[in-house]
Amino acid sequence: MESEAKKTAVVEEKQYNLFKDAMKRLAANKLAMVGLIVVSLVILIAIIGPMITPYDFLSQDLNYRNKAPSAQHWFGTDDLGRDVFSRVIYGARTAVIVAISVTVLSYLIGIVLGSLAGYLGGKVDAFVVWLIDVFMSIPSLLLVIVVNVSVKPVLVNWMDAKFLETQNQFFRNTTWVDFAIVFGSLAFIKWPKAARIIRGQILSIKNKNYVVAAKALGVPTSKIIRRYIIPNSIGPFIVSISSTLGEAMVLESSFSFLGVGVKPPIPSWGNMISDGLRVWQVYPHILAAPALVLAIVTISFSFLGDGLNDALNPRQWK
């Protein structure tokens, strides 16, 4: 009798500690913890960046160009005598700003379209699914390039006109246009993935026996959503958000590598790699510093994503 009571107690405890369990599993996964630490570090550096950079990322020292890494310049200097270490740190800022904004934007679109499709079903669902399929079959790099080259002139012209009208210096700064376009165009290609996950979650949980039972018992909808739907769908949701963050970071770098998106002098790891490609035979540090940092960050994201997936998706356990 007593042991039975104990058993149910244990079971109940487990039910109520889904997150503690998940955290325990994540903490046991060493690679995932390394990933988590690196990712948190990058976000921290992005926030406090200006406080820890030894030099301004724009300040040039033309007497001190293309210098190899040394005690004063940890990652050396580039062709304009700018400190590469400071630029890499500012690059983290660019990467994190883009990653977070793009993830938020694409999930906003994804949640609206995905839940519409999941709840309404029928023709709406069929249309959204078709839209997702179509968007997923356009090579994303090219779609962003098209959005970039086509929308940017319009926005820049509008900014120019606004500046002439208001004389407000804010409208002279096209950096914000670059950022806005990067956010928008990346969200444009990332929303289908978000929508697909949300729709899938809603469809799979909506018809689960416990939800049907709760409905039959007259549990109010808000409570059903709070108690049953959100806890059961949060796992895959967190996993997909973490992977979207990582992907958005890589995409941002690939665009600035190709010369669309965030433009110099704003440092992005992508445009630093692209600059480094021109001089790598003589000054490999200019290429290697941002490339190694980006490699470490992307690997960390993939470790973290894997760990989260194992920790949060108990259905996949064997």
Place this chain on the structure above:
Amino acid sequence: MGRYVLNRLLRWIPSVLFILLIVYALVFFGAGDPIKLIFLQAPGDVAYDPVRIEAIREASGLNRPFLVQFSDYVIHILKGDFGNSLVSGRSVNEMIKAAVPVTFSLGLSAIAIIAVIGTILGAIAALNQNRWIDNLIVGFAQFTWGIPVFVAGPLIIVFLVLVLKMDVPFGWGGLFSPKVIVPLIVMGLNPMAIIIRQARAGVLEVLSEDYIRTARSKGLPTKTLVFRHILRPVLTPVVSQTGLLVIGALNNSILIEKVFGLPGLGRLTENAITRSDYPIILAIVLIFSFVVMTSNLLVDISYPLLDPRAASKKKGED
């Protein structure tokens, strides 16, 4: 089977048309005035002469409504004519004809290598589950999974040339020249992980099936077992990733061609972006989307051939 194929085909046509419409609309409403764009590049100041601009617009039919111009464009494409470059005035068809073999031969061979080696590695890992070779392969996959090609490429070059003092040839000398080896390796590394994981999971699943136990107890040699009973059901999930591989290969080709200086569609795209040469960008987007959607179609059609159960299931759905 016939109805199934027809059904897929009927879905394929509106998807391609829809992509065409999105991209054309983006360029049409966003890109700015094509005539001005042409003459801003040309000598003289025709671009600032509204009367002549209007005359040229009238003559080239660019003042007609959007849908008329769009259908005109579609008709031209159906005839196989992508128009002329805004910058050089050369026929886009010619430029693309020169670039397509580079990108496609590279992409196709990368996909073939990835599919074959990835499946083999995945199968080896699964057959040696939890032994060192499994850990090695899975670790390798996890490591290369995150690193984008424009990071791996430069780092590998720097390593080969500056650390190992190897002579890495650059440029394009056809698919069978040694110049192609390094770019192919770089293109293969990243998406290989997808296939390794799929194949490993697939083989593990099949290994637990009853018919494998029967075959084993019958005393079938491992070789026969693998080739006759395991590989075929594993190929279905692997083939289902082909669409993803194609998108990945096309995206990567744009980046890799910049890293290694290859004269393919990627370089054409990059040059077209910097000069806002819209007809070329439009044509490349269309070709890429066409390739992706067609490969998706082929995957859909090939499912029933690999796994007869899929056809009846799909029929039930429609």
